Amino acid sequence: MQIETSYQNAKVYITGAGPGDPELITLKGVRAIQEADVVVYDRLVNPELLAYSSETSEHIYVGKKPGKSSVSQDQINRILIAKAKEGKTVVRLKGGDPFIFGRGGEECEALAAEHIPFEVVPGISSALSAPAFAGIPLTHRNLARSFTVVTGHTLTDNDLFQNWEHLSHADTLVILMGMRNLDKIVQTLIGYGRPADTPVSIIERATTTEQRVVTATLETIAERSEHLRSPATIVVGELAAMSQDLAWFQSAEQNKFEVNYPERIAKYAG
Ligand code: SAH
Numbered sequence: 069m070q071i072e073t074s075y076q077n078a079k080v081y082i083t084g085a086g087p088g089d090p091e092l093i094t095l096k097g098v099r100a101i102q103e104a105d106v107v108v109y110d111r112l113v114n115p116e117l118l119a120y121s122s123e124t125s126e127h128i129y130v131g132k133k134p135g136k137s138s139v140s141q142d143q144i145n146r147i148l149i150a151k152a153k154e155g156k157t158v159v160r161l162k163g164g165d166p167f168i169f170g171r172g173g174e175e176c177e178a179l180a181a182e183h184i185p186f187e188v189v190p191g192i193s194s195a196l197s198a199p200a201f202a203g204i205p206l207t208h209r210n211l212a213r214s215f216t217v218v219t220g221h222t223l224t225d226n227d228l229f230q231n232w233e234h235l236s237h238a239d240t241l242v243i244l245m246g247m248r249n250l251d252k253i254v255q256t257l258i259g260y261g262r263p264a265d266t267p268v269s270i271i272e273r274a275t276t277t278e279q280r281v282v283t284a285t286l287e288t289i290a291e292r293s294e295h296l297r298s299p300a301t302i303v304v305g306e307l308a309a310m311s312q313d314l315a316w317f318q319s320a321e322q323n324k325f326e327v328n329y330p331e332r333i334a335k336y337a338g
Pocket of ligand 1: 087088112162163164165166167168169170192193194195198243244245246271272273274275276298299300301302
């Protein structure tokens with residue numbers, strides 16, 4: 069990679085923040101935040117993680133503000149590029165894993181086009197951790213030998229159900245961003261032959277103190293989960309039923325591993 073001398077100290081870390089529980093970030097992710105001059109973060113990132121950053125670091129929020137639209141991907145790319153060209157260490161902190169529906173790939177493309185060095189720090193995706201925190205194994209000997217992760221929302225939703233005939237046969241199907249289209253998703257799966265009594269679990273705000281889980285069947289889930297909101301992860305398949313027996317996580321009050329965070333956390337968490 070050819071790097072311009074004027075910003076050769078620059079580095080952008082495209083970093084996964086994990087699903088919400090601030091302990092579910094990698095050590096590498098924490099180190100990147102500690103070294104950052106600038107942290108550019110999203111709505112789904114737990115703001116407690118900003119407490120790892122230095123007192124002098126700059127924090128730029130690029131998520132949606134109530135009643136306003138979010139900062140466009142172009143604008144985010146421009147911010148990353150501009151800060152890096154000032155020779156700064158930039159952490160782009162994204163919910164879950166940056167390469168799973170996080171548009172991290174697009175950010176890397178924009179940086180590569182400008183010859184800005186970057187690293188990708190993987191994160192614990194909600195696709196994995198929401199089922200884990202609901203007691204749903206994604207695979208299980210003889211019951212499910214694969215799992216598939218799909219979006220339940222596209223730009224116009226016109227092409228959303230392309231390939232869903234095939235998806236309706238997935239062993240375990242994990243659907244992100246699917247709450248708004250839940251009715252259609254359920255009808256599509258049943259329409260392609262998935263039995264109406266197939267177990268489904270929806271996990272809202274997984275890994276946080278506000279986690280809620282509803283388990284039902286394809287036929288009943290839409291009605292039973294009316295009170296749930298995004299962000300939520302939908303799991304379809306036989307293993308979703310295991311949630312009823314293995315729901316080990318109720319709330320952080322039961323979390324033995326609760327840690328005492330540094331004082332500065334209060335500043336960001338409030
Ligand atoms: N890159 C992220 C996903 C971004 S898409 C990741 O790897 O997790 C946003 C979707 O992720 C939400 O609509 C929801 O389906 C899911 N999601 C994110 N955080 C979640 C959480 N705490 N609990 C349940 N689902 C979550």
